Amino acid sequence: MNTSAKSLDIDPILLETTDAPGGLFHTLSNALIITRREVRDSFRDWRIIGPIVILTFLFPFLAQFVAARFATYLEGFGAQIIGERTIPFLLMIVGFFPISISLVIALETFVGEKERRSLEPLLSTPLSNTELYVGKTLAAMLPPLISSYGGMAVYLLSLLTGDLAWRPQLWLVVQIILITTVQALVMVTGAVVVSSQATSTRAANLLASFIIIPMALIIQGESAIMFLAPDAESPSGIGALWAIIGGMFIVVILLLRVGNSIFNREELLGRTLDTINLKALFRHIFQSIRAVDEQGTPARSLFDWYRRGVTLSLKRLRLALPITLAIFAVAFIGGILLGQLPSWQMNLPRGLPIRSVAGDIQFYTGLVFGETHPILAIVWQNGRILLGATILALFTFGTGALILTPPVYVILGYVFAQLINAGYDPSFMLPAVLTHGIIEIPVIVLATAAALRLGAVVTRLPSGLTLGGAWTQALGDTIKIGIGIIVPGLILAAAVEAYITPQVVQLMLGG
Amino acid sequence: MIEAHELSKLYDDFLAVDRVNLDVPAGTVLALLGPNGAGKTTTVRMLTSILAPSAGSARVAGYDVLKYPEKVRASVGVLPEQHGLYERMKAVEYLDFFGRVYRLSAAERKKRSLDLMERFGLTFALGKKLGEYSKGMKQKLALVRAMLHDPPVLLLDEPTSAMDPQSAKLVRDAIIELQRDQRTFLITTHNLSEAQSLANRIAIIRHGRIIANGSFSELARRFAGEQIMELRVRGILNGFAGDLAHTFAGKLNIGDSGDDWVQYSVAEPSETNPQVIRHAVGSGVDIVSLAPISRTLEDIYLQVVKEDEAQGGAAREHLR
Numbered sequence: 001m002n003t004s005a006k007s008l009d010i011d012p013i014l015l016e017t018t019d020a021p022g023g024l025f026h027t028l029s030n031a032l033i034i035t036r037r038e039v040r041d042s043f044r045d046w047r048i049i050g051p052i053v054i055l056t057f058l059f060p061f062l063a064q065f066v067a068a069r070f071a072t073y074l075e076g077f078g079a080q081i082i083g084e085r086t087i088p089f090l091l092m093i094v095g096f097f098p099i100s101i102s103l104v105i106a107l108e109t110f111v112g113e114k115e116r117r118s119l120e121p122l123l124s125t126p127l128s129n130t131e132l133y134v135g136k137t138l139a140a141m142l143p144p145l146i147s148s149y150g151g152m153a154v155y156l157l158s159l160l161t162g163d164l165a166w167r168p169q170l171w172l173v174v175q176i177i178l179i180t181t182v183q184a185l186v187m188v189t190g191a192v193v194v195s196s197q198a199t200s201t202r203a204a205n206l207l208a209s210f211i212i213i214p215m216a217l218i219i220q221g222e223s224a225i226m227f228l229a230p231d232a233e234s235p236s237g238i239g240a241l242w243a244i245i246g247g248m249f250i251v252v253i254l255l256l257r258v259g260n261s262i263f264n265r266e267e268l269l270g271r272t273l274d275t276i277n278l279k280a281l282f283r284h285i286f287q288s289i290r291a292v293d294e295q296g297t298p299a300r301s302l303f304d305w306y307r308r309g310v311t312l313s314l315k316r317l318r319l320a321l322p323i324t325l326a327i328f329a330v331a332f333i334g335g336i337l338l339g340q341l342p343s344w345q346m347n348l349p350r351g352l353p354i355r356s357v358a359g360d361i362q363f364y365t366g367l368v369f370g371e372t373h374p375i376l377a378i379v380w381q382n383g384r385i386l387l388g389a390t391i392l393a394l395f396t397f398g399t400g401a402l403i404l405t406p407p408v409y410v411i412l413g414y415v416f417a418q419l420i421n422a423g424y425d426p427s428f429m430l431p432a433v434l435t436h437g438i439i440e441i442p443v444i445v446l447a448t449a450a451a452l453r454l455g456a457v458v459t460r461l462p463s464g465l466t467l468g469g470a471w472t473q474a475l476g477d478t479i480k481i482g483i484g485i486i487v488p489g490l491i492l493a494a495a496v497e498a499y500i501t502p503q504v505v506q507l508m509l510g511g
Numbered sequence: 512m513i514e515a516h517e518l519s520k521l522y523d524d525f526l527a528v529d530r531v532n533l534d535v536p537a538g539t540v541l542a543l544l545g546p547n548g549a550g551k552t553t554t555v556r557m558l559t560s561i562l563a564p565s566a567g568s569a570r571v572a573g574y575d576v577l578k579y580p581e582k583v584r585a586s587v588g589v590l591p592e593q594h595g596l597y598e599r600m601k602a603v604e605y606l607d608f609f610g611r612v613y614r615l616s617a618a619e620r621k622k623r624s625l626d627l628m629e630r631f632g633l634t635f636a637l638g639k640k641l642g643e644y645s646k647g648m649k650q651k652l653a654l655v656r657a658m659l660h661d662p663p664v665l666l667l668d669e670p671t672s673a674m675d676p677q678s679a680k681l682v683r684d685a686i687i688e689l690q691r692d693q694r695t696f697l698i699t700t701h702n703l704s705e706a707q708s709l710a711n712r713i714a715i716i717r718h719g720r721i722i723a724n725g726s727f728s729e730l731a732r733r734f735a736g737e738q739i740m741e742l743r744v745r746g747i748l749n750g751f752a753g754d755l756a757h758t759f760a761g762k763l764n765i766g767d768s769g770d771d772w773v774q775y776s777v778a779e780p781s782e783t784n785p786q787v788i789r790h791a792v793g794s795g796v797d798i799v800s801l802a803p804i805s806r807t808l809e810d811i812y813l814q815v816v817k818e819d820e821a822q823g824g825a826a827r828e829h830l831r
Contacts, residue, residue, distance in 0.1 A: 117593035125612045126585035265561045
């Protein structure tokens with residue numbers, strides 16, 4: 001078919017549009033078309049504009065009044081410090097209340113349009129998924145955030161011009177502004193994810209508990225920190241708040257990735273039912289476990305399943321595996337570096353037989369050399385950590401898997417460093433670790449990588465798969481690797497650790 | 512302009528569209544007919560690159576729907592089943608918004624909006640909020656939106672639904688005019704008389720499969736059998752019907768008849784009808800009229816569905 005504009009009678013404007021270079025500017029420019037319309041629409045809704053006006057222009061004065069009365073009241077009891085710390089706390093509350101509206105707007109973003117049937121015309125335009133997603137996310141965030149900043153400015157202004165002697169510390173104010181911003185980002189990005197997956201506003205509101213409850217806990221934690229932190233008066237801000245800002249920023253990045261990854265026209269229009277079909281879910285997982293190729297062909301035999309099926313699942317770890325290995329390597333090196341810090345050094349006695357030093361190491365780190373445990377106890381010890389890591393990974397986009405498993409490598413690196421620092425040859429540890437570790441370490445790495453992929457698959461959907469499809473496939477792969485490699489590997493490693501490693505260690509320690 | 516080859520869509524275990532083949536050249540109006548749930552909307556959504564086909568391929572305005580979804584969407588104007596307007600906006604703002612989305616210049620947006628609003632008799636309502644529009648006005652505005660960027664391909668779902676007869680005629684005239692201008696239309700509708708009057712080609716979809724595809728006359732020939740003629744005479748036939756059957760045995764079959772009329776079916780009307788007229792005149796019969804009994808798209812549609820059912824359409828429905 002001839003595709004020239006002339007032969008097809010395509011308006012040159014269209015070709016100019018579609019052939020225009022992509023890139024960030026183009027994406028943002030298109031996204032802002034959506035944002036402008038939605039923001040204008042929001043400002044026409046009195047249910048949104050009413051609370052925004054009240055929370056921006058009236059609530060800060062109320063908060064300032066409460067702060068002043070509270071401070072005066074507490075002065076009578078000699079508890080000025082509580083009154084003083086209430087002032088920045090109320091600044092945070094003044095900033096937070098307007099952004100709570102962003103949740104309402106964001107939850108309604110896609111599912112509301114779907115219910116009003118205005119989504120399909122929008123999805124039929126040449127806007128890309130990213131442009132739609134970014135445009136909608138910005139639209140949900142901007143009005144409440146502007147209101148939030150406005151409210152905080154009014155509050156600060158009323159403080160500076162009022163009777164209270166309290167003057168804000170610059171970095172604390174910066175921290176509160178940043179906290180407000182990342183909280184808005186977390187709520188909006190989370191709500192947009194919910195909105196793009198729900199089939200009705202009602203369902204979206206119900207699912208919003210997954211955002212509201214953690215956010216309420218974080219706010220309570222932040223409040224406690226602001227009142228109780230030992231560095232509350234520090235000119236560089238409160239350390240714990242910096243950690244919360246950093247943590248929430250990572251969550252925002254992950255949620256943005258999830259949102260952009262799972263946002264697609266097909267899911268938005270195709271999803272019409274909220275009902276759970278457990279039978280179909282289990283069937284899909286089972287199919288995924290049996291599959292030996294991308295088409296889902298079931299294995300012909302156990303040998304076929306191992307040869308092609310398990311190999312297929314291992315191939316799908318091609319991204320998670322190097323990341324896991326890198327994290328483990330970083331953990332080991334981190335342990336060595338930690339061991340170099342003077343305040344962390346064990347100061348092992350020098351010149352003693354290695355057997356005596358092993359006792360010290362056990363005392364400080366819990367690492368045991370040459371002790372015998374039953375196989376089942378060893379399997380249970382390793383298995384529960386890996387199971388815990390997998391479960392945690394499910395709720396943390398995979399990052400939880402990289403928190404539970406690497407600490408043992410930090411300890412190993414740390415012990416290595418201590419032995420070297422004290423002039424011992426650390427190679428005696430190698431048989432103790434590697435005799436069974438030659439099986440156990442690859443098994444743990446694989447299990448961690450599988451858990452990482454299972455949790456992180458929603459942040460980067462494989463091409464052609466829906467959210468549900470990608471997740472059931474990842475779960476099937478995890479179970480497949482678990483049954484095919486992890487469980488047998490752990491049992492074998494435990495047998496070696498129970499019967500062979502102690503012998504080797506005794507031999508090494510001269511025992 | 513629209514080409515679909517073995518296009519299929521599978522939702523979990525449900526085959527919504529089953530190996531659909533379409534070839535709609537530029538300047539053609541294709542009416543896609545079928546009962547509710549037949550797969551019309553899914554087909555249109557795949558042709559708009561909103562849904563990805565599970566199998567098969569399609570090209571719209573020269574672009575592959577999978578490889579160039581954004582270019583496909585820039586080349587089509589879509590009127591979905593529900594008009595889906597933003598009710599708090601004014602028409603002028605609404606069209607300006609979609610004009611921006613399609614990257615039209617400010618001058619182009621204004622000109623096209625005014626021209627189209629005038630064409631559909633909506634100029635008076637440019638400054639009105641869309642929530643204040645009547646159903647028919649909303650439908651017309653949704654059409655204006657679909658045509659705003661002057662797309663070479665238009666995919667319209669029930670374009671005249673909820674419209675008064677005058678507005679519906681305006682829309683039909685607009686479609687005919689644009690068709691002359693080599694625009695391509697795919698219209699899904701339950702209004703069969705409208706489909707018959709507008710469409711050059713008709714495709715009937717059932718249980719996700721195209722069960723009939725062709726021009727009206729092709730479908731009529733295939734599914735409605737031979738042409739039926741009605742001969743009206745002055746006075747009484749008086750055995751002339753039997754005479755016709757005898758004289759033209761093998762060329763026509765006598766059907767119903769009355770005192771002064773007789774119907775017959777004929778395989779080659781252009782050859783047989785002049786002979787019938789000559790024979791009647793020779794027999795001293797005064798002919799008042801000889802006219803074909805018009806067959807409607809509804810007759811053909813019902814026949815197509817009936818034949819599909821007889822061939823196991825219901826069984827296929829079970830298997831979907």
